[in-house]
Amino acid sequence: MEARYGLQHGAYIWGRSVHNIHIERLWCDVTRGFGRKWSNFFMSLEVSAGLRPDLDAHVWLLHHLFIAAINQDASNWAKAWNEHKIRFDNDRTRSPRDLFFFGMIDNGLRGFDVDQEEEEFVEDFDAYGVDWEELHNADIMAHHMEHNADEQLDPDAIENPFSNDGPHRLSHVEVQEPLCPFSIEHVTQLDAHLALNPHSISRNMNSRRSVWIDALDFCRGLYD
Numbered sequence: 473m474e475a476r477y478g479l480q481h482g483a484y485i486w487g488r489s490v491h492n493i494h495i496e497r498l499w500c501d502v503t504r505g506f507g508r509k510w511s512n513f514f515m516s517l518e519v520s521a522g523l524r525p526d527l528d529a530h531v532w533l534l535h536h537l538f539i540a541a542i543n544q545d546a547s548n549w550a551k552a553w554n555e556h557k558i559r560f561d562n563d564r565t566r567s568p569r570d571l572f573f574f575g576m577i578d579n580g581l582r583g584f585d586v587d588q589e590e591e592e593f594v595e596d597f598d599a600y601g602v603d604w605e606e607l608h609n610a611d612i613m614a615h616h617m618e619h620n621a622d623e624q625l626d627p628d629a630i631e632n633p634f635s636n637d638g639p640h641r642l643s644h645v646e647v648q649e650p651l652c653p654f655s656i657e658h659v660t661q662l663d664a665h666l667a668l669n670p671h672s673i674s675r676n677m678n679s680r681r682s683v684w685i686d687a688l689d690f691c692r693g694l695y696d
Contacts, residue, residue: 500612501553506545510538513677521685529691532650536662537687538680658694665690 503511514534517523524530557565652659666672669686671679 497609497612502549505549505553509677510542510545513680517681517684521681522688523684528650529653530688532652533684533687533691535650536652536659537666537683541675541680654691654694661694662687662690 514523514525518525523534554569555567557567558571559565654662666683666687669683671682671686674680
């Protein structure tokens with residue numbers, strides 16, 4: 473972004489996370505919408521259903537069983553959010569989808585291909601992007617502190633409070649795809665076995681727990 477638009481353009485906001493309070497609000501809504509359900513589910517599997525998150529084979533099995541369901545939950549949540557009504561000061565209600573569509577009609581297409589000369593340059597980086605009302609929302613800030621506690625304790629993550637010249641290091645999360653421990657024939661056998669499980673198409677989390685236990689037992693049997 474900075475290579476394209478320049479260092480003083482404000483394409484990337486350095487500094488404290490309060491500058492990105494909008495995305496924190498979104499993550500808070502995502503967690504409430506469906507994220508916490510899956511987090512609690514995986515923790516319950518670890519506590520009482522044999523899940524070993526340190527084993528690549530177990531992580532692969534989680535992906536194989538539940539990644540499609542998680543993606544479906546995310547798509548359903550995004551669709552509901554895009555269609556939900558927002559009330560404005562003039563008592564009109566509009567959905568985010570309406571605002572995006574009619575905004576392009578009124579203001580033209582917006583994106584990374586817009587000429588740099590048409591973009592607004594930011595003068596005050598310290599105040600840019602801060603939603604002061606949301607910044608004082610106790611629920612949102614509690615969510616931020618809960619999911620960013622490690623950064624608060626990491627001395628390397630602390631920036632110079634007298635400077636806004638960028639962080640000393642960027643956050644990096646490397647997600648490696650778990651390797652399948654089975655041959656194609658074994659995966660086919662697993663899928664055929666799961667198709668016989670009456671809980672395999674259920675969206676109930678207790679039913680999904682039953683599917684995990686059944687699948688884990690079947691996978692152990694393949695090796696035994």
